[in-house]
Amino acid sequence: MTVKQLSVFVENKPGRLSDVTAVLFDAGINIRAITTADSRDFGILRLIVDDTDKAFVKLKQEGYVVRTTKVLAVVADDKPGGMAKMMKALYEANISVEYMYSAFLNPSEVTACLILRVDSNENASEALKEKGYKLLTEEELHSF
Numbered sequence: 001m002t003v004k005q006l007s008v009f010v011e012n013k014p015g016r017l018s019d020v021t022a023v024l025f026d027a028g029i030n031i032r033a034i035t036t037a038d039s040r041d042f043g044i045l046r047l048i049v050d051d052t053d054k055a056f057v058k059l060k061q062e063g064y065v066v067r068t069t070k071v072l073a074v075v076a077d078d079k080p081g082g083m084a085k086m087m088k089a090l091y092e093a094n095i096s097v098e099y100m101y102s103a104f105l106n107p108s109e110v111t112a113c114l115i116l117r118v119d120s121n122e123n124a125s126e127a128l129k130e131k132g133y134k135l136l137t138e139e140e141l142h143s144f
Helices: 016-026 052-061 082-092 121-130 138-143
Strands: 003-011 031-038 042-049 065-077 097-102 111-118
Touching (some): 003 111, 003 138, 016 052, 031 097, 042 052, 052 065, 065 082, 065 121, 082 121, 111 121
Antiparallel strands (some): 003 065, 065 111, 097 111
């Protein structure tokens, strides 16, 4: 069970994040999760939005280099050790986590949603479900 993530390549200069978020705002697109990674000359903005296809088109029309990637949205306990238990489940299943970040939503008062890019979505999904973790669908992500 995966969700679509947008990766937007942007120059590392003032105003670029403002520009990208303005494009999404003008299109009526809600950002559900976001993270950035940068280097000296460019950055990668990773986003989960409520209308990935529309966001992809709008960003492309504005000249951005955009790519779609499938990632996992996992519900974790929002308490000490919640993430450690999830990472242990993945480690025990020999799953490599390439990166992760949190979403702007919590399915309940005692949980959080983590976005994970792993080396095998299928194997990670299976390992996490076996340990009792809930993976969110795109529809569920957009409903909170």
